[in-house]
Amino acid sequence: xxxxxxxxxxxxxxxxxxxxxxxxxxxxxxxxxxxxxxxxxxxxxxxxxxxxxxxxxxxxxxxxxxxxxxxxxxxxxxxxxxxxxxxxxxxxxxxxxxxxxxxxxxxxxxxxxxxxxxxxxxxxxxxxxxxxxxxxxxxxxxxxxxxxxxxxxxxxxxxxxxxxxxxxxxxxxxxxxxxxxxxxxxxxxxxxxxxxxxxxxxxxxxxxxxxxxxxxxxxxxxxxxxxxxxxxxxxxxxxxxxxxxxxxxxxxxxxxxxxxxxxxxxxxxxxxxxxxxxxxxxxxxxxxxxxxxxxxxxxxxxxxxxxxxxxxxxxxxxxxxxxxxxxxxxxxxxxxxxxxxxxxxxxxxxxxxxxxxxxxxxxxxxxxxxxxxxxxxxxxxxxxxxxxxxxxxxxxxxxxxxxxxxxxxxxxxxxxxxxxxxxxxxxxxxxxxxxxxxxxxxxxxxxxxxxxxxxxxxxxxxxxxxxxxxxxxxxxxxxxxxxxxxxxxxxxxxxxxxxxxxxxxxxxxxxxxxxxxxxxxxxxxxxxxxxxxxxxxxxxxxxxxxxxxxxxxxxxxxxxxxxxxxxxxxxxxxxxxxxxxxxxxxxxxxxxxxxxxxxxxxxxxxxxxxxxxxxxxxxxxxxxxxxxxxxxxxxxxx
Amino acid sequence: xxxxxxxxxxxxxxxxxxxxxxxxxxxxxxxxxxxxxxxxxxxxxxxxxxxxxxxxxxxxxxxxxxxxxxxxxxxxxxxxxxxxxxxxxxxxxxxxx
Ligand SMILES: Cc1cc2nc3c(=O)[nH]c(=O)nc-3n(C[C@H](O)[C@H](O)[C@H](O)COP(=O)(O)OP(=O)(O)OC[C@H]3O[C@@H](n4cnc5c(N)ncnc54)[C@H](O)[C@@H]3O)c2cc1C
Ligand code: SF4
Ligand code: SF4
Numbered sequence: 215x216x217x218x219x220x221x222x223x224x225x226x227x228x229x230x231x232x233x234x235x236x237x238x239x240x241x242x243x244x245x246x247x248x249x250x251x252x253x254x255x256x257x258x259x260x261x262x263x264x265x266x267x268x269x270x271x272x273x274x275x276x277x278x279x280x281x282x283x284x285x286x287x288x289x290x291x292x293x294x295x296x297x298x299x300x301x302x303x304x305x306x307x308x309x310x311x312x313x314x315x316x317x318x319x320x321x322x323x324x325x326x327x328x329x330x331x332x333x334x335x336x337x338x339x340x341x342x343x344x345x346x347x348x349x350x351x352x353x354x355x356x357x358x359x360x361x362x363x364x365x366x367x368x369x370x371x372x373x374x375x376x377x378x379x380x381x382x383x384x385x386x387x388x389x390x391x392x393x394x395x396x397x398x399x400x401x402x403x404x405x406x407x408x409x410x411x412x413x414x415x416x417x418x419x420x421x422x423x424x425x426x427x428x429x430x431x432x433x434x435x436x437x438x439x440x441x442x443x444x445x446x447x448x449x450x451x452x453x454x455x456x457x458x459x460x461x462x463x464x465x466x467x468x469x470x471x472x473x474x475x476x477x478x479x480x481x482x483x484x485x486x487x488x489x490x491x492x493x494x495x496x497x498x499x500x501x502x503x504x505x506x507x508x509x510x511x512x513x514x515x516x517x518x519x520x521x522x523x524x525x526x527x528x529x530x531x532x533x534x535x536x537x538x539x540x541x542x543x544x545x546x547x548x549x550x551x552x553x554x555x556x557x558x559x560x561x562x563x564x565x566x567x568x569x570x571x572x573x574x575x576x577x578x579x580x581x582x583x584x585x586x587x588x589x590x591x592x593x594x595x596x597x598x599x600x601x602x603x604x605x606x607x608x609x610x611x612x613x614x615x616x617x618x619x620x621x622x623x624x625x626x627x628x629x630x631x632x633x634x635x636x637x638x639x640x641x642x643x644x645x646x647x648x649x650x651x652x653x654x655x656x657x658x659x660x661x662x663x664x665x666x667x668x669x670x671x672x673x674x675x676x677x678x679x680x681x682x683x684x685x686x687x688x689x690x691x692x693x694x695x696x697x698x699x700x701x702x703x704x705x706x707x708x709x710x711x712x713x714x715x716x717x718x719x720x721x722x723x724x725x726x727x728x729x730x731x732x733x734x735x736x737x738x739x740x741x742x743x744x745x746x747x748x749x750x751x752x753x754x755x756x757x758x759x760x761x762x763x764x765x766x767x768x769x770x771x772x773x774x775x776x777x778x779x780x781x782x783x784x785x786x787x788x789x790x791x792x793x794x795x796x797x798x799x800x801x802x803x804x805x806x807x808x809x810x811x812x813x814x815x816x817x818x819x820x821x822x823x824x825x826x827x828x829x830x831x832x833x834x835x836x837x838x839x840x841x842x843x844x845x846x847x848x849x850x851x852x
Numbered sequence: 853x854x855x856x857x858x859x860x861x862x863x864x865x866x867x868x869x870x871x872x873x874x875x876x877x878x879x880x881x882x883x884x885x886x887x888x889x890x891x892x893x894x895x896x897x898x899x900x901x902x903x904x905x906x907x908x909x910x911x912x913x914x915x916x917x918x919x920x921x922x923x924x925x926x927x928x929x930x931x932x933x934x935x936x937x938x939x940x941x942x943x944x945x946x947x948x949x
Binding site: 221230231232280285521523592595604605612 | 858859860861863864865866885886887888889890893894895896903905906908909911912913914915917918919928930931934936937938939940941942944946947948949
């Protein structure tokens with residue numbers, strides 16, 4: 215039975231297959247509570263459990279493959295502590311922290327550069343594949359005889375750094391889950407965390423646990439914890455929603471709906487740089503899901519040609535041995551791509567563009583097509599589909615969608631470009647401003663990628679465990695639990711009204727109108743009022759006919775809170791900032807010196823309170839890292 | 853032509869992100885358990901293929917297909933608008949997934 219037509223033919227719709235347990239409540243006590251079982255969350259749970267503590271991991275989908283990196287990962291980026299690296303980890307961290315005009319997360323970068331090599335060695339011991347032990351790619355340019363690592367030309371076209379390793383990331387998530395189980399981590403799959411619990415139920419106080427509900431049964435759980443780690447990623451489809459391809463509204467899966475940001479916000483945690491957004495770029499139902507030519511693995515080392523096989527100029531921003539590429543991510547709008555666009559308009563090149571796999575040396579072709587694209591997150595199925603339809607990388611050129619798809623309208627925005635995006639503000643322990651609350655991975659402001667998530671998750675697990683060893687449990691507020699239960703079950707109690715899709719589309723439209731290309735005090739305030747109107751007028755009509763739709767509806771409520779926080783943050787930045795793609799018509803001067811700072815925002819007594827930090831608030835990265843990690847022993851000895 | 857015409861609302865589209873071969877599928881529900889989105893629910897009858905309840909929420913990650921222990925039981929089925937093209941270099945002819 216596949217669709218409504220089949221239901222009709224059978225004459226009845228099936229009953230919900232799982233027992234319905236709305237409002238049943240269980241209370242679970244643990245030392246360390248990890249919310250989100252993606253890359254950062256699994257690593258946090260493993261690190262905390264390795265310290266001998268009781269650990270609970272709460273994952274809204276299935277830990278074995280959940281999150282952006284669940285299906286795979288083909289590049290382990292920025293690993294300067296590896297033995298074949300040609301750069302110093304502290305220098306590399308400083309370089310990353312100075313990128314993007316200094317709108318960076320120096321603390322996270324320093325942790326990544328110092329510890330992600332230790333992290334990947336642990337992953338190898340758990341069963342993750344990180345080296346070419348069989349010598350399959352021995353003849354490839356990036357192969358390193360000493361370590362059997364296969365390096366990428368990313369940040370390394372002339373072998374000047376050796377910091378990005380190509381890896382067999384489809385093996386990672388199952389290995390992480392097994393390790394969690396081996397260490398006795400209790401995993402709650404299909405449980406959506408909905409809110410944090412503060413001591414005495416008071417916003418801004420120590421976090422003493424969280425609430426969640428099972429999105430198959432509807433059962434409610436109260437988790438009591440000494441320390442809680444947010445690992446739910448900061449991504450969310452705030453500006454775009456496609457009702458046809460609902461889960462393809464952005465590059466990341468629908469399960470990443472900003473729940474962590476929303477619950478941190480409501481609990482009184484400080485958030486940074488939420489005003490950052492940019493034109494929708496990769497993947498998604500609005501565009502081609504096969505993010506061809508995006509400068510990612512799909513075209514690593516692949517020459518691009520026009521419809522007649524004419525080679526496009528070098529310098530297109532695809533990582534390539536022996537060739538310097540444009541900064542950026544293959545977006546049309548500057549440099550070599552602008553040259554191609556002009557050439558197309560003048561008739562020098564003919565569309566469409568193709569990736570010329572047959573023109574490559576067979577070994578490099580195999581690296582890209584048979585290795586990277588089988589290991590990257592979610593791409594194995596794409597490669598398999600092409601091959602099943604008859605595509606042969608030795609004979610066929612793969613079409614790229616640059617120019618054809620054009621740039622997105624500026625109203626179709628997302629939180630991501632590379633990395634400069636908002637998220638949870640943290641200190642050198644990856645602790646938030648609230649006692650008992652830590653964060654890692656893409657949950658952090660200006661987070662990095664997979665290896666950043668892994669290394670910061672592992673670090674946050676260690677630090678949260680140290681805290682949990684020092685403190686005792688605090689009482690939870692039954693009043694706060696009751697309030698949260700009422701919020702969660704509201705939609706399940708209604709049998710009609712508006713459904714999650716309509717609500718999501720409504721929020722996205724407000725953001726497109728009031729917080730996109732044109733930003734002014736008046737528009738941003740109108741946006742805030744519109745979101746508040748949605749909250750007061752429409753949310754009370756949200757209904758969910760089963761626990762799964764309740765999950766989607768609760769995700770919308772996260773998206774709504776996230777959008778409100780973005781508007782507060784946008785109002786707080788009274789300047790235009792090129793690094794954040796942030797243009798205020800009423801403050802037209804670009805990057806006036808006094809505006810070069812991190813904007814922060816948090817709730818105090820339910821009122822948004824803006825704040826700020828200097829861009830270099832992390833201080834001297836090497837010194838501060840070492841001061842906070844005196845007992846840490848890793849591969850890197852300085 | 854169908855024998856009976858039913859009055860059904862428009863169905864969500866695309867509504868078949870994967871195609872399950874009911875003869876080969878053993879109804880083990882591994883795909884149900886691995887799917888990060890919960891696109892499927894298990895069938896009421898043991899051994900029957902799972903039901904695609906939320907097809908339009910599919911992320912097209914392929915985890916269900918990759919984890920299926922029974923060869924040929926489940927295949928991805930890309931929405932037409934998402935199917936990519938390629939060109940045979942020797943002839944210039946275009947093909948599509
Ligand atoms: C297609 C694709 C390809 C990529 N390729 C690479 C690559 O090759 N190299 C690289 O470095 N990076 C890559 N990335 C990025 C990388 O996957 C992410 O940086 C990484 O997964 C971030 O880890 P995280 O733990 O912060 O978030 P995630 O791994 O996304 O995990 C977040 C988890 O939180 C869960 N969650 C969310 N809300 C809740 C809630 N309310 N309750 C409970 N659980 C919740 C989610 O289900 C998810 O499991 C890729 C991403 C995509 C989408
Ligand atoms: S995993 Fe394969 S065999 Fe098992 S229920 Fe799904 S399609 Fe059928
Ligand atoms: S492709 Fe991914 S999201 Fe779609 S049904 Fe399969 S496992 Fe679920």
